[in-house]
Amino acid sequence: MINIADAPIGVFDSGVGGLTVAREIMRQIPNERIVYFGDTARVPYGSKSRETITRFSKQIVRFLKTYDVKTIVVACNTASAYALDTLEKEIDIPIIGVVKPGAKVASDATRNGKIGVIGTEATIGSQIYTQYIKEINPEATIYGKACPLFCPLVEEGLWQDPVTDEIARRYLSELIDIDIDTLILGCTHYPLIHSTVAKIMGEGVTLVNPAYETARELKEMLEKNNLLQTTPPALGSNQYQFFVSDGAEKFKHFANSIIQYGILSAKTINIEEY
Numbered sequence: 001m002i003n004i005a006d007a008p009i010g011v012f013d014s015g016v017g018g019l020t021v022a023r024e025i026m027r028q029i030p031n032e033r034i035v036y037f038g039d040t041a042r043v044p045y046g047s048k049s050r051e052t053i054t055r056f057s058k059q060i061v062r063f064l065k066t067y068d069v070k071t072i073v074v075a076c077n078t079a080s081a082y083a084l085d086t087l088e089k090e091i092d093i094p095i096i097g098v099v100k101p102g103a104k105v106a107s108d109a110t111r112n113g114k115i116g117v118i119g120t121e122a123t124i125g126s127q128i129y130t131q132y133i134k135e136i137n138p139e140a141t142i143y144g145k146a147c148p149l150f151c152p153l154v155e156e157g158l159w160q161d162p163v164t165d166e167i168a169r170r171y172l173s174e175l176i177d178i179d180i181d182t183l184i185l186g187c188t189h190y191p192l193i194h195s196t197v198a199k200i201m202g203e204g205v206t207l208v209n210p211a212y213e214t215a216r217e218l219k220e221m222l223e224k225n226n227l228l229q230t231t232p233p234a235l236g237s238n239q240y241q242f243f244v245s246d247g248a249e250k251f252k253h254f255a256n257s258i259i260q261y262g263i264l265s266a267k268t269i270n271i272e273e274y
């Protein structure tokens with residue numbers, strides 16, 4: 001008999017950034033198999049329209065479903081902001097994004113009710129974090145700031161670099177002036193420059209990485225639906241599979257710098273076929 005808990009979890013992002021979410025899932029639910037797709041040919045999503053992001057996301061969901069995934073995690077903040085609603089309506093398996101979990105943690109963490117959100121232009125423009133935080137805490141004030149240069153800096157490996165420090169200081173100074181006490185890292189790449197942002201924001205500001213809460217809620221959801229994998233995968237089985245729409249070698253290199261499992265291969269597929 002086929003046990004549906006044996007099926008993999010589909011995780012997707014516009015590129016490499018979603019690996020920070022995949023990494024957290026690997027840590028919190030280590031028995032699970034993962035099929036990851038990074039849309040490296042069409043990144044960034046952060047400067048694209050709702051229609052385009054939704055179309056891309058639908059194609060990726062169709063691709064992931066060819067692996068009979070039991071659930072899908074939209075690891076990209078921008079796709080969670082613009083496409084999750086539509087995907088939820090069209091899909092017959094559970095699907096979760098990263099925005100709601102991040103909003104929940106920030107709402108719980110703030111003491112003075114002033115919450116900052118940093119992300120792509122699209123995520124900040126969507127006001128999605130504001131909407132979710134207000135549902136939980138109507139009194140909160142949310143300040144959004146798009147930080148479009150952070151993604152390329154992270155992808156260039158400048159995680160701890162004077163250039164990144166300087167750009168971060170410019171982006172974040174207005175949030176410091178407003179006296180926020182909580183800051184959501186509302187983009188997949190930003191956890192990789194956590195220490196830079198923490199240094200600039202200072203000790204009084206709690207940084208929220210939505211990936212942690214997303215993985216926690218994913219585990220809870222799998223448990224509730226009897227979908228949690230309780231036994232470790234067989235030795236030598238392909239527990240983690242990675243697919244991209246372009247540049248598999250570059251992806252593999254980046255992935256190996258943030259995931260400790262030794263990613264041996266990433267495969268390029270033509271996502272336009274889905």
Ligand code: DGL
Nearest residue numbers: 014044045046077078188
């Ligand atoms: N993964 C995207 C996000 O979390 C950032 C990169 C992009 O713009 O596509 O919003």
